[in-house]
Amino acid sequence: MRALRHSRPILTLAACGFAAAAVTADERRPDGRFELAVWENTFEMIADGQETFRYDNFGNEDFWGDRLRLHEAIAGEANGGVGPGIAPATALELGLKVDSAALPPSLVQRLRRGRVDLEDPAVTVQLLALDAVVGVKGFVDDGGRLRSVGITCALCHSTVDDSVAEGIGRRLDGWANRDLDVGAIIAAAPSVAPFVQLLGVPEDTVRDVLRSWGPGKFDAALILDGQPFRPDGGSAAVLIPPAFGLAGVNLHTSTGWGSVTYWNALVAVLEMQGKGTLYDPRLDDAGKFPVAAANGFGNVRHDPDLVTPKLAALHFYQLALPAPAPPRGSFDRRAAERGEALFASDGKARCATCHVPPLFTEPGWNLHTPDEIGIDDFQASRSPDERYRTAPLKGLWTHTKGGFYHDGRFETLMDVVEHYDSFQHLGLSDREKRDLVEYLKSL
Numbered sequence: 001m002r003a004l005r006h007s008r009p010i011l012t013l014a015a016c017g018f019a020a021a022a023v024t025a026d027e028r029r030p031d032g033r034f035e036l037a038v039w040e041n042t043f044e045m046i047a048d049g050q051e052t053f054r055y056d057n058f059g060n061e062d063f064w065g066d067r068l069r070l071h072e073a074i075a076g077e078a079n080g081g082v083g084p085g086i087a088p089a090t091a092l093e094l095g096l097k098v099d100s101a102a103l104p105p106s107l108v109q110r111l112r113r114g115r116v117d118l119e120d121p122a123v124t125v126q127l128l129a130l131d132a133v134v135g136v137k138g139f140v141d142d143g144g145r146l147r148s149v150g151i152t153c154a155l156c157h158s159t160v161d162d163s164v165a166e167g168i169g170r171r172l173d174g175w176a177n178r179d180l181d182v183g184a185i186i187a188a189a190p191s192v193a194p195f196v197q198l199l200g201v202p203e204d205t206v207r208d209v210l211r212s213w214g215p216g217k218f219d220a221a222l223i224l225d226g227q228p229f230r231p232d233g234g235s236a237a238v239l240i241p242p243a244f245g246l247a248g249v250n251l252h253t254s255t256g257w258g259s260v261t262y263w264n265a266l267v268a269v270l271e272m273q274g275k276g277t278l279y280d281p282r283l284d285d286a287g288k289f290p291v292a293a294a295n296g297f298g299n300v301r302h303d304p305d306l307v308t309p310k311l312a313a314l315h316f317y318q319l320a321l322p323a324p325a326p327p328r329g330s331f332d333r334r335a336a337e338r339g340e341a342l343f344a345s346d347g348k349a350r351c352a353t354c355h356v357p358p359l360f361t362e363p364g365w366n367l368h369t370p371d372e373i374g375i376d377d378f379q380a381s382r383s384p385d386e387r388y389r390t391a392p393l394k395g396l397w398t399h400t401k402g403g404f405y406h407d408g409r410f411e412t413l414m415d416v417v418e419h420y421d422s423f424q425h426l427g428l429s430d431r432e433k434r435d436l437v438e439y440l441k442s443l
Helices: 004-026 032-055 061-067 070-075 088-093 105-112 121-129 182-187 193-199 203-212 260-271 290-294 308-319 333-343 413-423 430-442
Strands: 136-140 146-151 158-160 171-173
Touching (some): 061 070, 061 136, 061 193, 070 121, 070 146, 121 136, 121 146, 182 203, 193 203, 260 308, 333 430, 413 430
Antiparallel strands (some): 136 146
């Protein structure tokens, strides 16, 4: 398993330290061996979860390769596919990222010096053969021909640090890839017949809808309710969320359908088209989810099940991903201290009434009606509970691109503060608003 060659040596060394402590404890009390087993299980779960998050496509190459034939569009006619192909430069423009740790050192040096032809689709195939394209699993034969392709969790929920070049560097697992144009990538496939059949609309309409999403957005509900656009004509897609800082947070996603592991199952089986099990009878509601109900998405079973056995470790790894600390000098510390006092539940802004530190969401059922937060109910109405989740706020600085709230309706943090100041009649001064923004940037 590819990820283990990177992760397990580090984890094993760390585990040895804990093992020594546990053995010492065993000399003092009888439960020491059990504690050792707990720590061993912890590191094993994290290693397995990282492997799944980064590299496991759950058998979905049958969909992305065999049915959409996306690999043919990537390779191009000159490399056994169709059309011009997708060169590395084009892939990077679409927001795909390259993991420098998967590259030979000589190739990294050539990239740094600009000596790699990034306009050649054959180079993209080579990068896929190295497992270097973050979130994309290439199936390359011994002759170097791309035979199929699949996707992993890391496609949307990882980026890189750009340490080699823009879009090329060390992985940052859990970060929202707000550069990724998922819709445009799918629309580039030679066939979108599965979506035509599912949604009951012409091929051109499917491609137009996919292209309407734009960078950093995805519409998971499209294949459930068939609603491609908002009532105002805007795209129904929402921003890709980060997957870090979720430990202790109850309901996940902007409309709170379920926990992390629920969404892992739903996305793996329905959105990524992996071969697994998903049970949610709420999707049998033909009034709310006509597409899902018509296609039996409320009870999906595959044998063998390639998803369910991976959910526990995947969940464990994601909960271990911390929200990254803001860079030094990226916010005004004194202003942030003043903003923290305003943010407190007994402060003037009262933000912590809902965004309870240190989770920065409510412990428990963290949902609110649209009226409670002063926005429309479009996305909420597409979910079972018809509410919006109180978003955890740690690491906001990592996903400022694309705007804030589920659909990016607020361009800046100041716009968010202005909204609540107006909606809740807080009476904040201009300085107080700036102080709140600096505090949010510090989380």
